[in-house]
Amino acid sequence: MTSAVIGALRVNLGLDSAAFQDGLKKAQSGLSRFGSMAKTGLMAGAAAAAAGLAAFGVSVKGAIDAADDMSKMAQKIGIPIEELSRLKYVADLSGVSMQTLATGVRKLSVNMTDALAKPTSEVAAAFQKLGIELTNADGSMRSSQDILVQLSDKFAAMPDGAEKTALAMKLLGKSGAEMIPLLNGGSEALRQMMAEADSFGQVFTKEMAPTRRPSMTISRG
Incomplete structure (x- = not known):
């Protein structure tokens, strides 16, 4: 093989080697960028999933807390939780707060009991004037x-005014x-909103309210 041919081969091999090295570097750089992007994407996906789970957890906790609060309020007022939550829905639509509703219903229950116990009392007379029977058949x-x-x-059926407010x-x-706006719509509107x-x-x-077990104190002898 002549020296000219050998020289040409060396030049070609050198060029091929340089091209190979350059291609390898580019491939490595591309893989590095891909790895970085994949890592970023995975981290973003993981962060989104974590945020979603956190939001779901907050939502579930909020629902449990709301059910617990409603259960406690129902026990204080002395009416089933189902009835109270329906009334709360109506109160919300009427611009009446839960506290106002609870206080009003509790007082109504007390007055019903007192009116039955004392048929000649003023509150009993108020129920009688309105033609409201407090007992079932x-x-x-x-x-x-x-x-x-x-x-x-x-x-x-009554006009707004001092007499209605006093009653x-x-x-x-x-x-x-404060509960007059809730009552002014009549029974049909009230039942419709409850439905x-x-x-x-x-x-x-x-069943939705969490069961609260009383804490136990263990004495040490």
Whole structure:
């Protein structure tokens, strides 16, 4: 083989080697960038998944806490949690706060009991004037929700004014005046909104409330 041929081969081999090295470097650089992008993508995906799980956890906790609060309030007022959550839905639509609703319904229950115990009292006379029977056919006391629904018809038929406000406060306590917007629509509107609460999944049941076990103190001997 002549020296000219050998020289040409060396030149070609050198060029091929240089091209190979350059290609290898580019490939390594591309892989590095891909790895970086993949890592960033995975980290972003993991962060999004973590954020989603956190939001879901907050949502679940919020629902549990709401059910727990509703259960406690229902026990304080003395009405089923289902009835209270329906009334809360109506109160929200009427611009009446939960605290106002709870106070009014609690006072109504107390007045119902007092009116049955003292038929000649002023509060008993107020129920009688409105034509509201406090007991069922079997002699058992009607629920406060039933009475509230009937009261709404009476209030809807009355003009707004001092007499209506005074009557509301007599039967529902200090929250009576604030509850007038809830009652002014009448029983048909009240029942319709209560039915909406069921349709929209706004009704809590006692099974939804978390069970609170009393803490136990272990004495050490």
